Amino acid sequence: MFQGTGSDVGKSLIVAGLCRLFARRGLRVRPFKPQNMSNNAAVTMDGGEIGRAQALQARAAGVEPSVHMNPVLLKPQSEIGSQVVVQGRVVGNARARDYQAMKPQLMPAVLDSFARLSEDADLVLVEGAGSPAEINLRAGDIANMGFARATDTPVVLIGDIDRGGVIASLVGTKAVMADDDAALVAGYLVNRFRGDVSLFDTGLAEITRRTGWSSFGVVPYFPEAGRLPAEDALGLKSRYHAGGEDGRKRIVVPVLPRIANFDDLDPLRQEPGVDVILAEPGRPLPAADLVLLPGSKATIPDLLALKAEGWDIDIRAHARQGGKVLGLCGGYQMLGRVLRDPERIESDIEIIEGLGLLDVETTMTGDKRLRPVKGVSMPDGTPFSGYEMHVGATVGSGRSRPFARLSDGSDEGAVSQDGNVVGSYCHGLLADDRQRARLLAWIGAATSALAYEAEIDRVLDGLADHLAAHLDIDGLLDLSRRRG
Structure with missing residues (x-):
């Protein structure tokens, strides 16, 4: 031991x-x-x-x-x-x-x-x-x-x-x-x-x-x-670029108190064409080519923290100007119109307004969804594998434009009408070289020959x-x- x-x-x-x-x-x-x-x-x-x-x-x-x-x-x-x-x-x-x-x-x-x-x-x-x-x-x-x-x-x-x-x-x-x-x-x-x-x-x-x-x-x-993937959020700051290096696209990640499954970010920090910039509390979000909202252990309290920083205003302004936004798991839930927690699973707040960038709403439920997933992103059919780990069910007309179709035939996630805002419950997407290349192309960043899984080994x-x-x-x- x-x-x-x-x-x-x-x-x-x-x-x-x-x-x-x-x-x-x-x-x-x-x-x-x-x-x-x-x-x-x-x-x-x-x-x-x-x-x-x-x-x-x-x-x-x-x-x-x-x-x-x-x-x-x-x-x-x-x-x-x-x-x-x-x-x-x-x-x-x-x-x-x-x-x-x-x-x-x-x-x-x-x-x-x-x-x-x-x-x-x-x-x-x-x-x-x-x-x-x-x-x-x-x-x-x-x-x-x-x-x-x-x-x-x-x-x-x-x-x-x-x-x-x-x-x-x-x-x-x-x-x-x-x-x-x-x-x-x-x-x-x-x-x-x-x-x-x-x-x-x-x-x-x-x-x-x-x-x-x-x-x-x-x-x-x-x-x-x-x-290697980190487990402890205490080490996050030292693992990412400081930002602003010439020629790199900027991926800005708001760091919220209950950030979870942040190893979703690890493959991006090894890409030479991007800077992953962790936005710390007390400062406005810096200019970005992509704002990435990661997972959260408690989405509603973290959404409150995001609003307390004024980052909701920054993210909406970024989207209005044609900027790209990606929400993963809890970040996906925040992008919707409304979040409800009738059973008080996460906090004492029963209902809260989301960022309104996707036409969906989420209700927290007592059942946690835990499963490996495979599928293809829409509409190009790029394959991926990953996993789901979340509470809450998300519905709404925005799901008529799904991010992906899973191997069981179900649709997953949502995409805005202009294609600039994406939400998904799938963790591990960016460890898949094909999906990471797709995201880099989406924000206009240079792709590389990085084989992430082989690099881990x-x-x-x-x-x-x-x-x-x-x-x-x-x-x-x-x-x-x-x-x-």
């Missing part, structure tokens, strides 16, 4: 790289994260949802994602707290304090999923959440040492030297842990080192002296990791090679324990 001294220390990528490395050695590898908190989720083939990082790790291991790879997923939304997803299915909502009381009830599902994965694996690589140093959350814990203790799983602690204070982080984590928890920590590794690694030899020696833990190595900074292979060169891989493998 790989735990961290804090969030965003690189646990997900370390596990992804090791999944690829051990799979290339011929082992049946499975990733596992007992509890995740993310609004960037993936749909499994059986119609459940898990954290996006576990889907990437499954890909690295060469297997289909399963709901058992992430049995508890928390999806933060507005005032009602977080949506709680257990083994791929929504079971309700909980505020932070209520969830703490709920955790012990979720441990059986976590252990069940872990047992199911273990039956079909030579090796399960487990990712923790946050940090075991958060001892205020230790009671009832299912994400870190609570899980490790329940399953007798050895732990490797990851520290991030790039953020500074890595010696104190690792030593301090040992200092606050209970002795029984600390006894399960077999060692540590240091991630994201820049410069001459030998300069940290004395640092490693001091960490080992103060903790009694073994070092499994120092991982130098791996810049190409930024080309190339980076995963490079990450595996990078870890093999800098970690004690055989030592890590020796930690694994047979289950019987």
Whole structure:
């Protein structure tokens, strides 16, 4: 099990790289994260949802994602707290304090999923959440040492030297842990080192002296990791162009408080013909060739936030002047005339006016639609594959001009009469090279030879090679324990 001294220390990528490395050695590898908190989720083939990082790790291991790879997923939304997803299915909502009381009830599902994965694996690589140093959350814990203790799983602690204070982080984590928890920590590794690694030899020696833990190595900074899909919205700013470079078309993305499935943007940031510009609160939207409204975990509260910034005025003005607008999932719902929430699923607001750029309206319903989809965009018949993940049903005359026709024969999405505004519930569209080329042509941007899916696999292979060169891989493998 790989735990961290804090969030965003690189646990997900370390596990992804090791999944690829051990799979290339011929082992049946499975990733596992007992509890995740993310609004960037993936749909499994059986119609459940898990954290996006576990889907990437499954890909690295060469297997289909399963709901058992992430049995508890928390999806933060507005005032009602977080949506709680257990083994791929929504079971309700909980505020932070209520969830703490709920955790012990979720441990059986976590252990069940872990047992199911273990039956079909030579090796399960487990990712923790946050940090075991958060001892205020230790009671009832299912994400870190609570899980490790329940399953007798050895732990490797990851520290991030790039953020500074890595010696104190690792030593301090040992200092606050209970002795029984600390006894399960077999060692540590240091991630994201820049410069001459030998300069940290004395640092490693001091960490080992103060903790009694073994070092499994120092991982130098791996810049190409930024080309892989991110799970945490905290890292969004550093992943996109600042904007305004000569010759590039400008794609402006309003960043709203509950942005979700933002990996839809990742393929665009690798295209040399466009700048992806994240519009931050407190500023008007910059001039754009395309305004892209991404998914949202809570569409109505995010629409309120968009209006509070005055961005609704900017977007309408952009559309009046012939500018292109694309709304995906929650962004599609915002583009309609009206959004209704009679059951108060997202907030206490029953009805709100949308942007009015598509002649559709949406009613929030209790059922969540989760499914992989395939189809062709209309009217040119360009194929695509992706997935749906949303609540709400959208109707209206605008749907007589659908964006796509799905493989089951149904129409999907809507297009404005002038063809400049498009809405779709399909995530993953832009990872399809054919659809991305179509969008680039729509806004007049230069296309490229980027094969996005092949690029992801190339980076995963490079990450595996990078870890093999800098970690004690055989030592890590020796930690694994047979289950019987």
